[in-house]
Amino acid sequence: MPRNPTPTNADIRKVALEAGVSIATVSRVLNNPQRVSAATRERVLEAAARLGYRPNPLGQRLRKGRAETVGVVIPAPQGRFADSFFLELLAGLGEGLSEVGLDLLVTTSPPGPQELSCYQRLVESKRVDGLVLARTRRLDERIVYLLKRKIPFVAHGRSDLIDEPFPYLDIDGEQGFHKATQHLLNLGHRDIAFIGAPHELNFAQHRLKGYQRALAEAGLPLRAEWVLEGDLSEESGYQLTQALLGLPQPPTALLCANDLMALGALRALRERGLKAGREVSVIGYDDILLAHYTDPPLSTLHQPFHAMGRRLVEMLLARLGGAPAEELQEIWVPELILRGSDGPPQS
Amino acid sequence: MPRNPTPTNADIRKVALEAGVSIATVSRVLNNPQRVSAATRERVLEAAARLGYRPNPLGQRLRKGRAETVGVVIPAPQGRFADSFFLELLAGLGEGLSEVGLDLLVTTSPPGPQELSCYQRLVESKRVDGLVLARTRRLDERIVYLLKRKIPFVAHGRSDLIDEPFPYLDIDGEQGFHKATQHLLNLGHRDIAFIGAPHELNFAQHRLKGYQRALAEAGLPLRAEWVLEGDLSEESGYQLTQALLGLPQPPTALLCANDLMALGALRALRERGLKAGREVSVIGYDDILLAHYTDPPLSTLHQPFHAMGRRLVEMLLARLGGAPAEELQEIWVPELILRGSDGPPQS
């Protein structure tokens, strides 16, 4: 007969008393049920239910020496906003982690030297058992640090200049932009420009390479003035597209390393009275929510951030369970989503 | 002379040994420095630095009986994305919390009954010391629950149907849409429609009332067919705008309860060949990043989510320190940002 709907103040001792057993038995019932006889197990479970007992994670964590927590640092540029894809990734992570009873600890840090010290704080104070990294760089000091300290982590994205293996989940950006470029070539485009990401970002290289390789395979020259580097912001996409359109021979198609810059490109076209998908084709990367709703809707390469978040959790769990890094490296095939912002060139 | 750059494995006992004092003294040096003589203080600090000692938060938390953690649940509709404003709020929260050494625990939950049980899990297992709520509802069960359990929390937004006072930070949505409506009236509009938020959301009422009051003050009737309720998604704004434009007498101006719906409205206008800011004026709410970059740029009411996140942290800290709820209630004045999506009606 339940006495109190929500006491919440019961500790393991009270339960033991109520069930007439020792605290060790209570603990065993909860963690190792087959270690205890069915009769007492039943008795303990009843007592626990009666008192509304929940093991206090603070005690468990101290005893186990684990924080039961996974950390993620979102790089929030001072004043500016973090990229919205982070929220989708977070949702996937949070979902997966809560299913296995782990907590998700979120910190923000402006990119730069403070970022690393933020990671250090997290691991050196034993606040987290593992970490998830996103937006990896070619030579990512965070990864170097975590490898050196042997902290379990998984990365969303590779880090090509690091030799030691580590667990990652990436999308094949080279294949993605190779596909996209081929698609534009098939439509008849020959003058295709590329607005890339900051070169220190790991995916910047891959996406550029996909573009270059497709051009080379088609026997087309690479024109340096058509290969630009943006900072992933809408504004940057806008500016660089303006620049491209101001060239003596402007391109007829445009690849942007992320959707935000593609939105900027669309704005620049609009401002010049050019119709995207007709006068100039634009293809982005990420498939953010807004990509559905631009004018015209944006063609882009889909990144399933939510699913990737969930998969990253599985990988981190495996890593925490001792799986070798080499077996935790996945590269997913990108999907080209064609909406309205691409089309054959005007002749 | 430092012996090891990053040992990290030192506990308080080792430091005590190294400094030739008891662990109590080490603890005092760190928590209550003036309680110990300058000489030994110095000695302990040196020893701690030498060993790279950092107090283990797991031990601290157990002893203090506090999780030193603040929780926030982001309502992520299954499959769909959470609103991007959440990321900005999170960034503000994370920044403020890390400055005072508190952790931010993030969970996701689909809205609905599971949401409340998510909060229960968090507080009943003593995983967090306090909570931050966002997107409050008129009669918010989360708030009812937290008040009943006397859990410290702060809310982003009020909950009008709850009498008991609780700490909140809100923006005066009524004043905001009153301003916006007056602005449209001043421009000469008489036919102003309203696309609202789900009525269970607390701010839905306020924004509607601001619109109604401004119309009433101008002696204009409220036309029921111009007052619609959306679900805050882009798609919803699009659909409802389509509906409004299909009316025998379509409105010349449009208030949307959030920017996402306003983006949908812009898309609907575009599709009909109408120029926003000329044929039809549109004003949104939130001032999300993308509002800068639409065509035309969106006029909207600014919500400083980042700053609000930081302020919410201060308020929660005060609450945790025992400040009464009545003194922790703030309503900020909204700012109307005029970009290009509003203008005088075509005559």
Added chain:
DNA sequence: TAGCATGTGGAAAACGTTTACATCACGTGC
């Protein structure tokens, strides 16, 4: 010189768990 505040430090008891080890009863095989 007794009495007492004050400043400084240590011993030890928490906080709530988990788990290694000890204990004990009960067959079971010889």
Added chain:
DNA sequence: GCACGTGATGTAAACGTTTTCCACATGCTA
């Protein structure tokens, strides 16, 4: 009938802190 595994439980020692007592020395007042 005896040693002995086996299964079920209890005892107690951790985990790493903070904090409450005490103890002691010192210096001051009366």
